[in-house]
Amino acid sequence: MSSPAFPHAVLFDHDGTLVDTEPLWDRAKQNLAAEHGLVWTPQDTDATLGRPVAETISRMQRIGVPLDDRALFQAVFEHSIRVLEGAELSFIEGVEALLQDLAAAGIPAAIVTNATSAMARHTASMAPAGLFRVLIGTDEYAQGVRPKPDPDAYLTAARRLGVDPARCVVVEDSPAGAAAGVAAGIPTVVVPGEQPVEPGAGVLHLSSHRELTLELLRSLDPQAPSSPFHPAQEARP
Numbered sequence: 001m002s003s004p005a006f007p008h009a010v011l012f013d014h015d016g017t018l019v020d021t022e023p024l025w026d027r028a029k030q031n032l033a034a035e036h037g038l039v040w041t042p043q044d045t046d047a048t049l050g051r052p053v054a055e056t057i058s059r060m061q062r063i064g065v066p067l068d069d070r071a072l073f074q075a076v077f078e079h080s081i082r083v084l085e086g087a088e089l090s091f092i093e094g095v096e097a098l099l100q101d102l103a104a105a106g107i108p109a110a111i112v113t114n115a116t117s118a119m120a121r122h123t124a125s126m127a128p129a130g131l132f133r134v135l136i137g138t139d140e141y142a143q144g145v146r147p148k149p150d151p152d153a154y155l156t157a158a159r160r161l162g163v164d165p166a167r168c169v170v171v172e173d174s175p176a177g178a179a180a181g182v183a184a185g186i187p188t189v190v191v192p193g194e195q196p197v198e199p200g201a202g203v204l205h206l207s208s209h210r211e212l213t214l215e216l217l218r219s220l221d222p223q224a225p226s227s228p229f230h231p232a233q234e235a236r237p
Helices: 024-034 042-048 053-063 069-085 095-105 117-127 152-160 176-183 214-218
Strands: 009-012 109-112 132-135 169-174 186-190 203-205
Touching: 009 152, 024 042, 024 069, 042 053, 053 069, 053 203, 069 117, 095 214, 109 117, 109 152, 117 132, 132 152, 152 169, 152 176, 169 176, 176 186, 176 203
Parallel strands: 009 109, 009 169, 109 132, 169 186, 186 203
Antiparallel strands: none
């Protein structure tokens, strides 16, 4: 039986995991490119999905946007906020119930996103009060935290929460984010997203966000023999 103390914290990705903002970010990038007479294509979206903002900036410059890094970062931020301000955001079905259960159980959470810290703060404000105690986003990356797929962002979140990373759970929807969670040594749950995440050790795939329950997270304790993250289970072919 898994420990009732597990998990000590849950570390959530943002876009496509908590809220369905991926189409909104895409529209913002399309609008920015169009402002300069250019086209942001589905291929551009696929190449930057779930990746650091720096890769979006590099891609924008590659398609011909005539701005330097600083100006492009500001432009991406402004276009994103403009699009988001006109949208009514809500948690993806299944997520809100989990957040309420985590709050009731006293299990802290973090948002770890390659997107803007401002958006993470907005989403955190929609959750039960005090649940999201740590937010990692562009503000932290500007101060030296390394973005996903590097594990540093998730390790930083666990450290700021004062918990052992191995006693946390990461919830992700992108290949870059899942890679970061696994590299951090944190059991990683993957919900459906815009890009498929390959099966592998350290990852549990769900078919729907509705499967995200506190009972499920409790069952993932790597110290429990029945857990899919227990060394004996992961060693099976």
